[in-house]
Every structure is written in C-alpha cells, then in structure tokens.
Amino acid sequence: MLTANQHIKLKEGELEKETITLNLGPSHPATHGVFQNIVEIDGERIVSGTATIGYIHRAFEKIAEHRPYYQITPLTDRLNYCSAPINNMGWHMTCEKLLGITLPKRVEYLRVIIMELARIADHLICNSILGVDTGAYSGFLYLMQHREKIYEIWEEICGSRLTTNIGRIGGMERDFNDIAWRKLDEFLKDYPKALKEFEKLFTRNRIFMERTIGAGPISAERAINYGFTGPNLRAAGVDYDVRVLQPYSSYEDFDFIVPVGTKGDTYDRFLVRNEEMWQSLSIIKQAIEKLEKLEDKTSYHADVPQYYLPEKQEVYNNMEALIYQFKIVMGEIDAPAGEVYHAVEGANGELGFYLISDGGRVPYRLHFRRPCFIYYQAFPEMAKGGLISDAIVTLSSLNVIAGELDA
Amino acid sequence: MITNETILTKLQAQFGERVHSPELQYHILSITTDQEHILPVMTFLKEDAELNFIFLTDLCGVHYPHRDQKFEVVYHLHSFTNNIRFRVKLPISGDHPKAPTMTTLWSSANWMERETYDFYGIIFEGHPNLKRILNVDEMTIFPMRKEYPLEDNTRKDKNDEMFGRDPKLIRTDI
Numbered sequence: 284m285l286t287a288n289q290h291i292k293l294k295e296g297e298l299e300k301e302t303i304t305l306n307l308g309p310s311h312p313a314t315h316g317v318f319q320n321i322v323e324i325d326g327e328r329i330v331s332g333t334a335t336i337g338y339i340h341r342a343f344e345k346i347a348e349h350r351p352y353y354q355i356t357p358l359t360d361r362l363n364y365c366s367a368p369i370n371n372m373g374w375h376m377t378c379e380k381l382l383g384i385t386l387p388k389r390v391e392y393l394r395v396i397i398m399e400l401a402r403i404a405d406h407l408i409c410n411s412i413l414g415v416d417t418g419a420y421s422g423f424l425y426l427m428q429h430r431e432k433i434y435e436i437w438e439e440i441c442g443s444r445l446t447t448n449i450g451r452i453g454g455m456e457r458d459f460n461d462i463a464w465r466k467l468d469e470f471l472k473d474y475p476k477a478l479k480e481f482e483k484l485f486t487r488n489r490i491f492m493e494r495t496i497g498a499g500p501i502s503a504e505r506a507i508n509y510g511f512t513g514p515n516l517r518a519a520g521v522d523y524d525v526r527v528l529q530p531y532s533s534y535e536d537f538d539f540i541v542p543v544g545t546k547g548d549t550y551d552r553f554l555v556r557n558e559e560m561w562q563s564l565s566i567i568k569q570a571i572e573k574l575e576k577l578e579d580k581t582s583y584h585a586d587v588p589q590y591y592l593p594e595k596q597e598v599y600n601n602m603e604a605l606i607y608q609f610k611i612v613m614g615e616i617d618a619p620a621g622e623v624y625h626a627v628e629g630a631n632g633e634l635g636f637y638l639i640s641d642g643g644r645v646p647y648r649l650h651f652r653r654p655c656f657i658y659y660q661a662f663p664e665m666a667k668g669g670l671i672s673d674a675i676v677t678l679s680s681l682n683v684i685a686g687e688l689d690a
Numbered sequence: 691m692i693t694n695e696t697i698l699t700k701l702q703a704q705f706g707e708r709v710h711s712p713e714l715q716y717h718i719l720s721i722t723t724d725q726e727h728i729l730p731v732m733t734f735l736k737e738d739a740e741l742n743f744i745f746l747t748d749l750c751g752v753h754y755p756h757r758d759q760k761f762e763v764v765y766h767l768h769s770f771t772n773n774i775r776f777r778v779k780l781p782i783s784g785d786h787p788k789a790p791t792m793t794t795l796w797s798s799a800n801w802m803e804r805e806t807y808d809f810y811g812i813i814f815e816g817h818p819n820l821k822r823i824l825n826v827d828e829m830t831i832f833p834m835r836k837e838y839p840l841e842d843n844t845r846k847d848k849n850d851e852m853f854g855r856d857p858k859l860i861r862t863d864i
Contacts, residue, residue, distance in 0.1 A: 336823065336824065337822075337823060337824035337825065337826075340824040340825065342833070344809070344834065345833060345840055346840065348840070349840045380716055381716070507744055507745055508797045508798065509796075509797045510745070510746060510747075510796065510797075510798030521770070523770055528770070528773050529773065529775075621715055621716065622715045622716070622718075622720070622777075623715070623716045624716070624718055624748070624766055624775065626747075633747070635766070637748060637750060637764070637766065639752060647752075648752045648753075650748065650750040652748040652766075656805075657798050657802065658798075659801075660798070660801045661797070689824060690824070
C-alpha cells in the first residue's frame with residue numbers, strides 16, 4: 284500500500300518508449316486542403332515529418348501546351364483560387380509582355396484595384412482561418428461576409444465569383460459598371476471597421492498570442508534558402524515585394540509600406556498579413572483618386588484588335604470585330620517567338636510565369652512558378668520539435684493553397 | 691547596382707568559353723553552360739559578393755525533341771541587392787538525361803528538381819530524395835515530354851485539329 288507522498292519507482296528501461304507515426308491528412312479538417320503530412324511524434328512533439336502532395340494534380344502545364352493563349356486564363360484561376368484575379372492578371376501581363384502591348388494607365392489602375400481586392404480576400408481568409416485553428420471562430424464569421432462583398436464586386440465586373448477569368452489579354456473585358464463602383468465604395472467604407480474589430484479580437488489576445496508566438500519560426504536566411512516569397516518571407520524580415528522591386532501594372536505610382544516581421548513565426552505572419560490588408564485598402568483608395576484625375580474616363584483595353592477578344596455586341600454588329608473574334612478563337616493569331624519570365628506579387632508569394640513561345644498559337648512550354656509549392660517543402664523543418672497544435676497553426680499561417688501546390 | 695553586362699563579363703572572365711550563347715530576352719539575360727560547369731557557375735553566381743544571386747526563383751525542364759541535346763534545365767536566379775534576374779540554361783542529352791543537383795546550394799531546389807524529374811525524367815545526381823512528387827509513384831512515363839499526347843490518340847469523338855496543337859504544326863527548327 285502506498286502512502287500519499289510515496290512515488291512508484293520503475294527500473295530504468297522497464298517501460299518501452301516509442302514514437303508514434305501519425306497521418307495528418309489528406310482530408311483532415313485542420314489542413315484546409317488535400318495535403319498529407321506523415322509525422323512521427325513523441326508524445327505531442329513532432330520528431331520528424333514528410334509531406335506528400337499531388338492529390339489534386341491536374342496537369343495544367345501539359346494542358347497549357349495545347350491551348351491558345353486566351354484559353355489558358357481559366358487554368359490560372361484554379362491555381363490559387365482564393366485570389367484568382369491576381370493569377371489572371373499575371374497571365375495577361377505575361378502575354379502582353381510577349382506581344383509588346385502597352386496598356387492605357389486607366390486599365391492598369393483598374394487592374395490594380397482588382398488585384399488588391401484579391402489580396403485582401405486572400406489574406407482575410409488566411410488570417411481568419413488561422414483564428415479558427417486557434418479556437419476563435421467569431422473572427423472568421425464576421426470577416427467572411429466581407430469576402431462575399433468582394434466577390435460581389437468581381438461578379439459585377441466579370442460575372443463570376445471564385446474562378447473569375449477576369450480581364451482579357453490587352454485589357455479588361457468591360458468597364459466597371461455603376462453597381463461595381465457603388466459596391467466598391469461600400470466595401471471601402473465597411474471593411475476598415477470590420478478589420479479593426481478583427482484586430483481587436485486577435486492582435487493582443489492572450490490566448491492567440493500564446494498559441495502563435497514562436498510557433499513555426501524560420502530565420503530570414505533559411506527562408507531565402509527555401510525560396511520563400513510574399514508575406515511569409517516578409518514575416519521573416521526580408522522586405523522583398525515584387526510590386527516594389529520590379530513594378531508591373533503601374534505599381535510604381537502608388538505609395539505604400541511593405542510590412543516586415545522579425546522572427547518569421549506564425550504571429551509575425553499574421554501581423555504582416557493584417558498590415559498588408561490596410562496597405563491594400565490604401566492602394567485601392569489611391570487608385571480611385573488617380574482614376575478620377577485621369578483625363579481618360581472610358582478606355583478599358585488597349586487598342587490591339589488582333590489580340591484583344593472583342594465584345595460580343597461588336598462581334599455581331601461589326602465586320603472587323605467578327606474577323607478578329609474568329610481569328611483569335613480559332614487560334615489563327617501567332618505570337619512572336621521568345622522567352623518571357625513575368626512575376627507578380629501573388630497573395631502568398633511571387634507568382635511567376637515562364638513562357639517559351641515558338642511562334643505558334645499555343646505556348647511551347649509554360650511553367651508556373653507557384654509560390655507555395657516552393658515554400659511548402661520547408662514545413663517539416665518548421666514543424667519539427669514543436670507540438671502538433673503548433674504544426675496546425677504553422678500550416679494554416681503559411682497559406683498553402685492546394686490548387687496552387689499541385690497545379 | 692550591376693548590369694547584365696557586368697554579370698556576363700564576370701562569368702566569362704571566370705569560365706571563359708564554358709559560358710556561352712548569351713541572350714537577352716525581355717530584360718532577362720540568359721547564358722548556357724554544360725553539365726560539368728553548371729555547379730561551379732551557380733556557386734560562383736551565388737557566392738560572388740558583387741553578384742549575390744542568393745535566390746533561386748525557379749527551376750524547370752524543357753523538352754526539345756528535335757535538338758541534339760533534347761532536354762534543357764532552366765534556372766532563374768534573382769539578386770535582391772542588385773534587383774536583377776538572371777537565367778541559366780543547361781542543355782543535356784540522352785533518354786535518361788543527368789544533371790547535378792542544386793540542393794547543396796538551395797534547399798528550395800529539392801522539390802523543384804523532383805518535379806522536373808517527375809515530368810521530364812531528368813535525373814539530378816546527388817539529390818537526397820529523387821522520386822515522383824505530383825504524379826503517382828506507379829507511373830512509368832514522364833508525361834511532359836512532347837511525345838506524350840494530351841489525350842488518348844484513339845479518341846474518335848473529338849477532332850483536335852482545329853483547336854490546340856496539331857502535331858504536324860510543331861516547329862522543328864527551334
């Protein structure tokens with residue numbers, strides 16, 4: 284019989300100590316997408332792990348080698364589907380670079396508005412889901428309705444919501460209508476309030492801070508070595524932003540701050556994304572001001588009839604438009620031969636398009652530089668030594684999108 | 691800040707004829723080198739204090755079935771401090787082409803090389819874990835090679851001649 288302060292003493296080596304192999308995913312509610320992580324755990328600590336990917340591989344690069352340029356836009360939608368317009372615009376800009384098209388300022392500003400809305404939509408999802416993963420559902424609940432508002436704006440512009448296929452090679456498919464402008468104004472009025480509220484809920488929240496500070500850290504040096512880009516790299520303290528370093532679509536006209544973190548942990552990534560949403564809002568406001576100052580109030584595409592898919596109304600009423608429509612749709616338009624690499628700042632990193640054209644109607648080779656495919660390989664290293672719960676929030680804050688990962 | 695000319699001069703001073711065919715396309719300079727010299731060239735580009743190409747942006751394969759050297763590995767580098775991009779090409783031949791791995795210089799090359807192996811069958815020598823990444827392990831072909839059609843050739847219900855790439859139209863001179 285043991286008394287209260289006596290402990291059971293076991294002889295050394297009497298209990299067998301072993302690690303457990305645990306399958307996280309491919310369809311686990313906490314992984315937000317089809318990723319499989321096989322982790323070896325000792326108690327609740329992760330000893331090692333490997334990531335298996337490719338569950339939703341759809342061979343986009345192969346398909347792209349068989350499709351005329353304008354038909355590749357819908358493929359890019361399905362890469363990072365949380366911010367499809369950035370992908371669409373990136374692809375259009377790659378083609379425009381190859382074809383040597385310069386756009387009127389107005390179109391570039393319109394594109395900036397759409398791309399920054401997409402960035403907000405993406406960061407909003409990532410950060411609010413991070414809240415859900417730490418057990419705070421309300422942030423997600425309240426921010427989600429604003430993503431809906433963004434989708435409504437896109438719906439007015441291009442007719443669809445998630446996989447947008449927005450814009451055309453050479454411009455936008457149509458000008459923003461009055462409803463779109465009104466909804467954009469409403470969004471700019473309502474969203475800052477919601478974002479402020481969201482920050483109040485999380486930024487200095489004790490539970491949230493303790494769950495995220497120090498979870499999944501990465502040093503700047505390792506992050507660069509692992510090919511990190513976007514908010515994840517900036518959270519590690521490197522101020523690399525494609526919009527600043529190699530501006531496209533007139534980003535050089537805008538005044539914004541590139542937020543950086545220090546430790547590269549989950550909390551830093553969260554803060555960087557929040558700040559970027561504020562910066563995006565500011566960019567949208569600046570773009571609207573600039574649009575008002577522009578003399579040009581109507582143009583929404585460049586004057587390149589041989590590449591720009593004409594409006595349907597034109598096609599039915601105008602002989603030339605009909606001819607160009609036919610030529611573009613049937614792939615009769617040849618692009619010049621050449622090699623282009625164009626990068627845009629996607630919501631989760633540098634999204635690059637490496638296009639080799641042999642002068643034919645389809646790309647000879649098209650490679651998507653998908654940011655999360657490259658940085659996701661650092662995940663086992665980041666999760667190692669931490670708790671399972673840390674791994675979950677790390678994965679969530681890395682903003683890995685399955686569609687982009689597997690292409 | 692350095693320019694494309696500086697990079698080229700420095701590389702040629704270091705490697706001479708081994709670095710050839712400089713080509714400037716859409717603001718990015720590219721050079722071509724061979725299997726033996728690719729690792730020294732990349733190491734030089736990364737570790738030279740002035741060039742400072744510390745970031746491997748992209749690594750991918752290309753298949754040119756009509757060339758002597760049928761495959762090409764294309765590396766995109768980025769120097770943040772100079773804000774300049776650079777492209778290195780490595781043409782390789784054979785049905786099981788081999789290239790040295792870049793994982794010793796960049797951890798990010800790991801999955802990119804696995805992807806290139808998966809789709810083109812390029813064997814990266816020295817890679818720690820060279821196996822398929824996006825396709826199923828049981829796959830026996832390398833699907834991005836040009837000889838594999840997008841769809842089943844025996845399909846009768848779809849005529850792909852008017853749309854897409856007609857095999858007869860593939861240019862053989864590039």
